[in-house]
Amino acid sequence: MPRLFTGLEIPPDIRMRLAQLRGGLRSARWIDTENYHITLRFIGDIDDRTADEVAAMLDTVKRTEVRVRLSGLGAFGSRKPHSIWARVEPTPELLELQAEQERLLQRIGLPPEGRKFTPHVTIARLKGASAREVASWLSIRGDFEAPSFMASRFVLFSSRASQGGGPYLVEEEYPLYADAA
Known part of the structure; x- marks a missing residue:
């Protein structure tokens, strides 16, 4: 049973910039640079038939390329921080791409995503970090x-069932088209 999600890949030069942020936080488990990505829609563990339906439905997405910009850092879990992330600016094009995927996947019977879409790249997972330590690191x-x-494509990733995910494999890729204007 595959564990799937859609996302945007991060180019090597941006991955290297993110990797330079590593260190200085004792409880951090830094994400491998090849696993940096922007999740658009988490799908989860599904059977092979549903995975085929997902892949076919995503093939109907016809959108233009999306400009992506990372700006700022943050943490999820204010009292008990559990991850550190780089903020992705929520442009209309990015939000529309994510919303279309959400609609299409609900159309084939997948439950709605329970969390509000917050575009980001997770760079570390935390265990036992205090809010003060994380705030100091972020400052x-x-x-x-x-x-x-x-981003000239989005992809369907698979991951093994493990804590923190990864390694992530590209199962399918879907082009985003150059703007005709």
């Missing part, structure tokens, strides 16, 4: 910025 590095890039 030093929180002005992180990276050059924007154009």
